[in-house]
Amino acid sequence: MKELLKTGYRQGVRILSHQLPKVALFHASLLLRKLGLGLKNVSAPAAVQRVADFLFYNLRHMRPGLVRTRVRGEQFFIQLNDPCQYDLVLGIHEPEVAEFIESELRNGMTFVDVGPNVGYYTLLGARRVGTSGKVIALEPDPEVLAILRKNIAINLLSNVQVVHGAASRTCGQARLGRARSSSYSTGLYCEDAANWIEVPRYSLDSVIGRLNVSRVDLIKLDVEGAELEVIEGMSEILRSDRPKLIMELHGQLDGPGAHRAVQKLKRAGYAVRYISGSHIVGEPNLTQSGGVE
Numbered sequence: 001m002k003e004l005l006k007t008g009y010r011q012g013v014r015i016l017s018h019q020l021p022k023v024a025l026f027h028a029s030l031l032l033r034k035l036g037l038g039l040k041n042v043s044a045p046a047a048v049q050r051v052a053d054f055l056f057y058n059l060r061h062m063r064p065g066l067v068r069t070r071v072r073g074e075q076f077f078i079q080l081n082d083p084c085q086y087d088l089v090l091g092i093h094e095p096e097v098a099e100f101i102e103s104e105l106r107n108g109m110t111f112v113d114v115g116p117n118v119g120y121y122t123l124l125g126a127r128r129v130g131t132s133g134k135v136i137a138l139e140p141d142p143e144v145l146a147i148l149r150k151n152i153a154i155n156l157l158s159n160v161q162v163v164h165g166a167a168s169r170t171c172g173q174a175r176l177g178r179a180r181s182s183s184y185s186t187g188l189y190c191e192d193a194a195n196w197i198e199v200p201r202y203s204l205d206s207v208i209g210r211l212n213v214s215r216v217d218l219i220k221l222d223v224e225g226a227e228l229e230v231i232e233g234m235s236e237i238l239r240s241d242r243p244k245l246i247m248e249l250h251g252q253l254d255g256p257g258a259h260r261a262v263q264k265l266k267r268a269g270y271a272v273r274y275i276s277g278s279h280i281v282g283e284p285n286l287t288q289s290g291g292v293e
Contacts, residue, residue: 113241123151175188
């Protein structure tokens with residue numbers, strides 16, 4: 001019976017989404033997300049919270065479409081049927097990451113956003129570095145890339161350079177898994193891929209060299225399990241520029257089972273620490289220099 005109810009709800013979402021306007025669907029989805037968050041805030045019974053989460057995250061079965069809204073006061077497009085993007089609108093997406101990026105960037109700096117999705121941090125970085133600075137955003141999914149470009153264009157940002165491709169250790173082609181659940185789970189090691197596509201891949205060293213960037217100050221990585229490959233593809237940047245890094249970590253930070261990307265950073269003369277339960281910051285040791293082995 002439970003599975004029948006779940007299936008019925010998903011089918012109902014799919015059918016209803018074709019009958020209602022996008023604006024109505026957007027506001028209903030936002031309201032459902034707020035309801036789920038409110039239940040967590042008042043410590044509602046776990047079973048009730050699970051039901052609310054199920055109802056919200058299965059909105060991915062809605063028809064696809066773009067909705068124009070506002071994020072941090074800026075005009076912004078999100079995907080109607082991507083539940084994770086509603087947290088961008090509510091301003092609750094990875095607050096520690098946003099705070100760190102905002103605190104580190106200054107006018108004239110260069111910020112590299114690896115895995116920008118629709119541009120939440122790209123736009124934040126562009127405002128912080130100003131017209132004398134530069135943001136480079138590498139996005140592999142062509143559909144998400146199109147939304148990223150729209151968000152850059154609608155806000156008249158001239159200091160953002162977009163690169164279509166996945167960051168990796170070498171240049172060439174890669175298979176990208178598009179996730180069923182959300183575009184935020186799409187990646188080279190996607191575990192719930194709806195389909196796989198071929199995309200370009202580049203080392204960050206090659207991208208920075210091709211764009212003639214004089215210096216990189218901050219790099220943000222959100223690459224869904226490909227952290228090691230990306231770190232290995234930026235050895236020259238780490239050696240010469242010594243930028244700070246912030247990345248989502250899919251693995252351990254310390255001990256014998258520490259993630260190999262973390263081990264690489266430490267061997268390159270970086271101190272690594274958590275800033276949230278799933279994000280780490282790498283900062284160059286002032287008394288040590290080096291590159292990735």
